[in-house]
Amino acid sequence: MPVIDVRGVTHAYGDGQARRLVLRDVSVTLSEQRVGVIGANGSGKSTFVRLLNGLVLPSEGTVSVHGLDTRKQGREVRRRVGFCFTDPDAQIVMPTVAEDVAFGLRRRGLGKAEVAARVRATLETYGLADHADHPAHLLSGGQKQLLALSSVLVTDPDVLVLDEPTTLLDLRNAAVVQRVVRDLPHQVVLVTHHLDLLDGFDRVLVFDEARLVYDGQPDAAVAVYRKLMAREVLG
Amino acid sequence: MSSLGLYIPGGSPLHRMRAGTKLLLMLLAGAGSVLLDHPWQAATAVAVALLGYAVAGLSWRVALRQVRPLLWIVGFVAVFHTVVNGWERAVVFVGMIVSLVLLAGLVTLTTRTTDMVDAVVHGLRPLRRVGVHPERVGLLLALGIRSVPVVVGLAEEVRDAQRARGLTASPRAFAVPLIVRSLRHADALGDALVARGVDDQV
Numbered sequence: 085m086p087v088i089d090v091r092g093v094t095h096a097y098g099d100g101q102a103r104r105l106v107l108r109d110v111s112v113t114l115s116e117q118r119v120g121v122i123g124a125n126g127s128g129k130s131t132f133v134r135l136l137n138g139l140v141l142p143s144e145g146t147v148s149v150h151g152l153d154t155r156k157q158g159r160e161v162r163r164r165v166g167f168c169f170t171d172p173d174a175q176i177v178m179p180t181v182a183e184d185v186a187f188g189l190r191r192r193g194l195g196k197a198e199v200a201a202r203v204r205a206t207l208e209t210y211g212l213a214d215h216a217d218h219p220a221h222l223l224s225g226g227q228k229q230l231l232a233l234s235s236v237l238v239t240d241p242d243v244l245v246l247d248e249p250t251t252l253l254d255l256r257n258a259a260v261v262q263r264v265v266r267d268l269p270h271q272v273v274l275v276t277h278h279l280d281l282l283d284g285f286d287r288v289l290v291f292d293e294a295r296l297v298y299d300g301q302p303d304a305a306v307a308v309y310r311k312l313m314a315r316e317v318l319g
Numbered sequence: 320m321s322s323l324g325l326y327i328p329g330g331s332p333l334h335r336m337r338a339g340t341k342l343l344l345m346l347l348a349g350a351g352s353v354l355l356d357h358p359w360q361a362a363t364a365v366a367v368a369l370l371g372y373a374v375a376g377l378s379w380r381v382a383l384r385q386v387r388p389l390l391w392i393v394g395f396v397a398v399f400h401t402v403v404n405g406w407e408r409a410v411v412f413v414g415m416i417v418s419l420v421l422l423a424g425l426v427t428l429t430t431r432t433t434d435m436v437d438a439v440v441h442g443l444r445p446l447r448r449v450g451v452h453p454e455r456v457g458l459l460l461a462l463g464i465r466s467v468p469v470v471v472g473l474a475e476e477v478r479d480a481q482r483a484r485g486l487t488a489s490p491r492a493f494a495v496p497l498i499v500r501s502l503r504h505a506d507a508l509g510d511a512l513v514a515r516g517v518d519d520q521v
Binding site for chain 1: 325326328431432433461462464465468469472504507508510511512513514515516517
């Protein structure tokens with residue numbers, strides 16, 4: 085299992101008076117297969133997971149995956165760490181389903197026959213084979229999220245980071261995505277507001293006001309998170 | 320089925336024709352269209368374009384969808400030239416526009432985007448020596464095609480929100496949120512491209 089190492093990371097957006105601290109002195113080593121990340125909006129959890137594939141480089145501290153530093157070896161890290169965003173429309177870059185799944189493989193210089201075979205196999209695995217030539221924008225929300233997942237998984241990453249993949253989905257589509265994620269052999273780091281998605285997870289991190297405030301078992305983590313939210317709501 | 324000129328699968332001779340050949344023929348048709356001078360020539364150009372749809376196995380409805388967004392422009396051109404230059408010039412100009420739009424639609428409807436991108440990248444390779452980056456141009460083309468339905472969807476959402484708030488007559492209330500949301504989408508798309516392996520060494 086890949087080891088993700090986050091050491092002394094502090095991150096801020098902007099400079100001077102506009103400086104906004106979004107992560108404060110976070111250190112954690114992740115080697116479990118299923119890691120959940122929860123917290124209120126603006127707590128720093130999305131920034132945290134964006135650090136893991138070098139989408140965000142920390143203002144202070146280091147992040148490494150399997151010993152590869154995201155600052156110095158960003159391209160290699162991104163090959164190992166696939167990333168799935170909340171809004172699949174922002175992630176789908178090609179007009180049709182098969183073309184989007186093929187996109188990452190073509191960029192890696194694979195031959196046409198190999199690309200076609202891997203795309204076909206991936207679309208069959210995730211139930212999109214009948215939509216191969218369909219325009220991506222005509223898919224349902226759930227199918228778009230499955231397409232976004234397929235386009236990442238076809239490149240065979242070691243780690244899959246998912247940033248609120250079910251937030252825009254109805255219960256049925258969220259359950260489909262949950263089932264797909266549950267069955268993946270990859271190391272998964274999942275940010276979510278749907279706490280039932282964390283069933284069976286090995287470890288859950290709770291963020292609050294830019295700090296990692298809890299790191300442990302899912303049940304205890306969810307209890308901490310609920311307590312934090314109740315405190316905020318009740319003042 | 321898309322109304323935006325995206326690929327429709329098929330096995331016709333036009334589907335099988337190389338993307339580069341189709342793009343070259345399209346370019347030649349564009350250049351040759353300036354030679355149209357008589358109404359019968361313009362009518363022939365439209366007929367040839369429609370024949371292409373028949374050969375590709377595409378219905379007349381699909382052909383109509385390609386020109387429908389242009390009805391206002393075509394109507395304006397027709398009225399303007401009828402008043403200023405007479406009906407013959409009006410027919411020539413309208414025929415020229417409609418035939419070229421039909422042909423452009425025919426190319427995109429019968430060509431996968433990846434094949435079109437590959438053809439453009441291949442065609443631009445000689446320009447690498449003057450600083451043109453063919454792969455980047457190809458990616459821009461693909462993203463442009465992909466972004467059309469996304470921006471149309473954003474515009475529909477903004478229009479719905481406008482209606483819900485009773486702001487139907489305000490162009491600013493439509494344009495500002497559409498631009499802001501389009502820029503946000505572009506930002507998110509940039510992140511997604513980096514995450515999917517497209518970085519500064521495209």
